Amino acid sequence: MLNAALLCKNGNLITLLENCKSMCDFKQMHSIMITFGIPLIQEDVFVSKFLSFAATSSITWTMLIPSSFSFLTKLYSTGTPSLEDAVYARKLFDEMSQRNLVSWNSMLDCYVKCREVLLAREVFDLMPERDVVSWSSMIDGYVKGGEYYEALAIFQKMHGSGVNANEVSMVSVLNACAHLGALEQGIMMHRYIIDKRITLTLVLRTSLVDMYAKCGAIDKALTVFRGASVKQTDVLIWNAMIGGLATHGFIHESLSMFTEMQNTSITPDEITYLCILSACAHGGLVNEAWYFFKCLTRNGMNPKTKHYACMMDALVRAGHLTEAYTFLTQMPMEPTASMLGALFNGCINHRNLDLAELVGKKLVELEPDHDGRYVGLSNAYAVIKRWDKARTLREAMEKRGVKKSPGWSFVEILGSTHRFIAHDKTHPQSEKIYDIMNFIMKQLTDVGFECHMIASLIL
């Protein structure tokens, strides 16, 4: 079949498809087509060949229909599924005479994959019966759609309807808990897994590690992680653990976990590097960040935008602003607004106002309709007391018709110093905002933080 792939590239698609003798062959063809980027949806040939296979196949009709259908829905929901694909699958589904639980589940999954939660729910509600797969798909649909509370609610309903959760449902539910930072719920789910003797597969264990890490219970994450022998682990669970440690400020633990990983046969991937770069950035370890950044390419990986963003953050946090700027201009891709934004904030924090002006201008150019970008730049002008420039900027903003959202400032946490930047005196709630800022500053001062207002400006 691998040779077939090469032929396929040369356009011998139809012959290959005609040689497909089983479902398995079609599946392989499917993956080959994805690999070579042959647009499937437009490929009527594939569908027609598949259907003619289905029609002449010796498997029982009843069995064939749902299995073909589920195969087809998978076909239309792989890669970058769109509503169009779901519509096509739905057409097939509506024309089917022999629907069973599996085909319903396939239709449901198709909507979930296409991020059509409402349509998925419609199918879910219409299903004559539901098994654990139906419930799991629906839960996952809500998780993917960011409706985490709804996901938890559906899980409760499943529990109430007497369907037992399995490891797949638990993965989605834990995902919801992780996103919500709902530690209590997460612990309950963990208990549920133990009580119901749900198999702790590697995927499920990873979800537990991730959930505990995201909820800030790093010790619990570690316990779950250590519950597996090295042989039972893969790069994903290591990433979850290394990344979890990094985001919670356990820099040394994160890096030594990485060292530990390198003593196994598991190879770090680009996500692993992203995690340790993030650890370095958080810990102000610029040299280490450079080292790991270079490791990436040395190990045959391509640094992505995220790696560049992380590396730049490491430079910015360490106050290497000029270096950060050079780094940014020499990247093989255009800097994202968030990267420029990070650099800009770094410039303000480290009082490099010349660079702040330069970067601030670029930000306004890049996002001319983003009110925050104007505010940011005028903060910089306010600090150097260039009210003329601030005024010109305001005029440019007005000319473009950019609406300024409530003139509420932002709070920057830098070490133990809290800085309050920008206070918009033209805002109708100006006095109130000023009071609130002072109030927060007083609260922070009372608990031992050092605070000060950098600028109060007219925009």
Added chain:
DNA sequence: ATCTAATTGT
């Protein structure tokens, strides 16, 4: 013989 699942600087 058919359906559901994990890690990311944002």
